[in-house]
Each structure stands twice: as C-alpha cells, then as structure tokens.
Amino acid sequence: xxxxxxxxxxxxxxxxxxxxxxxxxxxxxxxxxxxxxxxxxxxxxxxxxxxxxxxxxxxxxxxxxxxxxxxxxxxxxxxxxxxxxxxxxxxxxxxxxxxxxxxxxxxxxxxxxxxxxxxxxxxxxxxxxxxxxxxxxxxxxxxxxxxxxxxxxxxxxxxxxxxxxxxxxxxxxxxxxxxxxxxxxxxxxxxxxxxxxxxxxxxxxxxxxxxxxxxxxxxxxxxxxxxxxxxxxxxxxxxxxxxxxxxxxxxxxxxxxxxxxxxxxxxxxx
Numbered sequence: 001x002x003x004x005x006x007x008x009x010x011x012x013x014x015x016x017x018x019x020x021x022x023x024x025x026x027x028x029x030x031x032x033x034x035x036x037x038x039x040x041x042x043x044x045x046x047x048x049x050x051x052x053x054x055x056x057x058x059x060x061x062x063x064x065x066x067x068x069x070x071x072x073x074x075x076x077x078x079x080x081x082x083x084x085x086x087x088x089x090x091x092x093x094x095x096x097x098x099x100x101x102x103x104x105x106x107x108x109x110x111x112x113x114x115x116x117x118x119x120x121x122x123x124x125x126x127x128x129x130x131x132x133x134x135x136x137x138x139x140x141x142x143x144x145x146x147x148x149x150x151x152x153x154x155x156x157x158x159x160x161x162x163x164x165x166x167x168x169x170x171x172x173x174x175x176x177x178x179x180x181x182x183x184x185x186x187x188x189x190x191x192x193x194x195x196x197x198x199x200x201x202x203x204x205x206x207x208x209x210x211x212x213x214x215x216x217x218x219x220x221x222x223x224x225x226x227x228x229x230x231x232x233x234x235x236x237x238x239x240x241x242x243x244x245x246x247x248x249x250x251x252x253x254x255x256x257x258x259x260x261x262x263x264x265x266x267x268x269x270x
Contacts, residue, residue: 012202015210017261018189025258026222033251036095037243068149072136075176078230079129081245082187083122088249089195089256096253114194117201121190124205125183132179136172143168184223185212192256197265211259222255 087106094101094108112118140149143164149155159165189208193199199207212219226248233240 012200013206014203015207016193016199016203017264018207018211018214018259019261021215021218021255021258023218023221025255026218026225029251029254029258030225030247032254033247033249036092036250037247039095067152067155068140068144069133069136072133072172072176074234076129076132076136076179078227079132079179079183080125081226081230081248082183082191082252083125084245085249085252086118086191086195088246089192089253092250092253093196109195112195113198117199117204118191118194120201121187121194121205125187128179128183128186132176135175135179139168139172139175143171180223180227181220184219185209188212188219188222188252189256189259192253193260196256196262207260215259 086109090109090112091101091105094105109115109118144158149158159168186205186208189211190201190204193204193207194201229244229248230241233244
C-alpha cells in the first residue's frame with residue numbers, strides 16, 4: 001500500500017508532519033513578509049484597505065447606538081484576520097512559484113480547490129467571533145447590569161473612573177486573550193495549508209493544533225507580535241492596517257512553510 005493510500009485511510013483528525021521552530025524563524029518570516037510587500041510596491045495597499053473598510057462598516061452596522069460593544073467589535077475583528085489573510089496566502093503561493101501575483105489574484109483563493117474546507121474553517125472563526133461578542137456583552141452586564149452606556153463620554157467615564165470599569169477592563173482583556181489563543185492555535189497553519197494543499201478542514205485544523213502543541217512558546221510570541229503590530233497599525237483610524245495586513249499575511253505564509261514539512265507532504269502525494 002502506498003504512503004498516499006495509507007494517509008487517505010487514516011482518521012481526518014490525524015495531523016500532517018510539523019516541525020519545531022525558533023524565534024529566528026519568526027524574525028525571518030517577518031522580514032520575508034516585508035520584503036514581499038516591498039516587492040509588490042503599492043499594489044497591496046489597495047487590498048489591505050478592504051479590512052479596515054469592512055471593520056468601519058461593521059462597527060456602524062453591528063453596534064448601532066450601543067457604544068459598549070464598539071471596542072469588543074474592533075478587538076474581535078483580529079479574530080477574523082486569518083480568514084481575510086487567505087488572499088495574501090494565495091498571492092504568496094503564486095509568487096513563490098514564480099507566477100504572476102498581481103493584486104487581483106488576491107481573490108483567486110475563491111477558485112482554490114480547497115475552498116469548501118477554507119469556508120468551513122472560516123465558519124468556525126465566525127462562530128468564535130460571535131462567541132467573543134456574546135462574552136463581551138455578558139461581561140459588561142456583569143459589571144454594569146442593564147445600565148445603558150449612554151454617550152461615548154459617559155461610557156468612557158464609567159469605564160475609566162470606576163472600580164467596576166477597571167474590573168471589566170481586566171476581565172475583558174483576559175477573556176479576549178483566551179479567544180485569541182484559540183484562534184491562533186486553530187488558524188496559524190490550517191488556512192495557509194488549505195490554500196497550499198488539498199486536504200480536509202479537519203486535517204488542516206489538526207495539523208495547526210499539532211504545530212501549536214509542538215511550538216507553544218514560539219507561537220505565543222508570534223501571537224503577541226501580531227497583536228502589537230495590529231494595535232499600533234489600527235491607531236491612526238485603522239489606516240495602518242493597509243500596510244500591516246499584507247506584511248503579516250505574507251509573513252504568516254513564510255511561517256507556515258517553516259512549520260509544515262512540505263517535502264514530506266510531497267512524498268505523501270499531498
């Protein structure tokens with residue numbers, strides 16, 4: 001029986017081969033991501049603007065007059081970042097293969113042979129995003145009850161000048177951190193792997209979790225680095241995300257190529 005046949009008969013939750021990486025791999029991935037962005041000149045700035053634009057629209061539509069959900073919404077958008085980044089993975093894959101990688105190929109991921117699996121992981125990330133918003137609403141209710149936040153100025157005063165407000169900040173950030181770690185573990189490998197190879201969503205997620213278990217400290221450092229970059233980039237009205245997102249998208253692709261043994265995948269027929 002061939003290796004490929006053996007792989008096909010294994011349970012879908014069995015991960016593909018992963019490697020141990022170090023902080024050096026993180027630095028090199030970021031450097032490679034920035035180099036890729038510079039090589040594309042300004043093409044990807046246009047694509048990078050899609051995410052902040054979606055975020056701005058979503059904030060208006062979803063929060064309405066409830067100012068208390070504005071910060072959880074913007075913070076939670078980072079949970080969907082890996083899904084948005086699949087277009088950058090597609091560009092990175094094309095560039096790696098020496099093929100044309102103009103900005104419109106960002107949407108080429110929609111024609112990817114693993115699109116249904118990508119969509120399945122995307123639905124999972126959307127569910128986590130929804131759970132985070134629900135948790136944020138419960139946290140607000142726990143500390144402030146059903147008291148409406150009122151205006152932005154009133155809400156800021158409630159949060160920053162009261163014991164309940166500081167308690168909400170601490171608990172909210174801790175809970176948000178847990179959600180972020182879950183998304184990191186689930187998506188750091190799964191989505192670039194699905195863009196790169198034809199595998200099931202279950203196996204892609206299992207491989208991502210295996211990579212996280214093998215490199216917890218390094219990947220947590222990666223998560224902190226990504227979070228800091230996104231936070232700084234979001235300060236100027238989200239405009240900085242137009243640069244940060246393409247760079248991080250490319251960098252995550254390069255990190256994936258270090259985490260997953262693609263030579264072994266080729267020998268498996270993957």
